[in-house]
Amino acid sequence: MTLLHRLTGAPPGMSPRALMLRVSAIGALLAGTAGAFAAAGGWLSPGALTPARIVDRFEQVNGPHPGFRRNHAKGLCVAGAFAGNGAGVALSKSGVFAAGRVTPVEGRVALAGGQPYAADAGTTVRSLALRFRLPDREEWRTGLNALPVFPVRTPEAFYEQLLAAKPDPATGRPDPERMKAFFAAHPESAKAASLIKARTITAGFADSTFRSLNAFRFVAADGRATPVRWAFVPERPAVQEAAAQAARKDKNNLFDDLIAQLRQGPLRWHLVVMIGRAGDATADATLPWPSDRESVDVGTLTLSDATPEEAGNCRDVNFDPLVLPDGIAPSDDPLLSARSAAYARSFTRRAGEETSPSAVAATADRGDAL
């Protein structure tokens, strides 16, 4: 009887050699399982890009702003409803498209970037995030940008671009050399950047067209899937941003204008679904689809209310683009999963932080006093 026999409770008849072998085999199996777990959790690939590292980079570039979204940090809550017109029923089985069906919608207009107190600027990308509340707890959440295409194709490029575009403290602008190096490494982003630069910048949120940019799939009742991209196209005629307006000193002029416009009456956008054909890029959001693709107007979004961000409203909603109702499915665009992952990480961090009032809240109060 060895000590190992006593410790393990092995029968005295088992030879020390056999016992050692069995103990080692058990140890190896446990170590192997733990190792596989560590590999699955990414511990063995410390260089890999993770959701946490993307959110870290936002914090690195923008500085700490506890409680705020790490991107699209400055925003305002909006509310309204979506009315389907029935034209989408052939494409998607989701009830949201049924003729005459009215779905309550809450949303958030925001400016891209991680600075919650930045002054509004015409060139800052405007965004609209929506949460459609369908019957039986189904939801459709979608994050849209007033851009013709997305600036990057992959999460890795997004991560690189964040740093390349970080304003140089000396000039307040991105280092041109860094941007040049980034575009050289990502020619698809260089092309997208020229399309984005050439876009028409409208007067405000109310006359902006907001696009999904990523492709999705509409799944019909018979199971047929159609690649789509969608856009919310304003009823209000687009007015090019006036030079005088661009020079306005009011830090929150874009949000102020929207609040004032909503006081005068509701604003409407048409949900226009662009139908992709075989060969159209679904996994590359930097590429526009040919302009002759069929587009279907499937319903009208009416926004009627604006409220400053506060506990329990749009502030506490993660506009995860993969929260989809039955009848809308993700495409093979790698940005969709990456956005969902990074949004979840950003949401988890800010949910656990003390919050400060939104910059736009103060504006809304001032608006009331006028």
Place this chain on the structure above:
Amino acid sequence: MTHSTHFDRPARLLHWSMALLILAMLFIGVAMVTSLADYGTLVALHRPLGLLILLLAVLRLANRWHRPPPPLPADLPPWQRRAAHASHVALYGLMLAMPLIGWAMLSAARIPVVVVGPLVLPPILPQSPMLYARLRELHTVLAYGLFSLILAHLGAALLHGLIRQDGVLSSMAPWRSRRSVGNS
């Protein structure tokens, strides 16, 4: 009343199917939180699997209630007996707690708990971002705890089977040994 030396067939079936599901779930979970490319797919798997594990765990507890497990070997040292008891309480506790915490944290975050297709579970907590953040943290800590427990459980089972050879491992074996066929 005589005690069987084996877990009954439903118990064995539940044990091995849940072993597979829970291990898969832990691997999906740990991979999901660091993955960008597969996050969406893994989350979509994680939720229905969690619900399935919760349902099976309830079924399993009920089965265990009706058919108590075979006794441990009489010669097992008391500290090992206590460790076996405590680890099983913890395993059952976590089997139930992990899916419930997952469901609760998504409820607090007002993230729809989509099971499959149009089926969405109702929220079981009021909306509270801070509560979500705490539960989310707890979900991670307990997942590592569960994985460690499973490793300990696996190690102990193999120790019983390969070294002590006291019938504890074969009492849960998915196959029926010649000895047990003779006994029944």
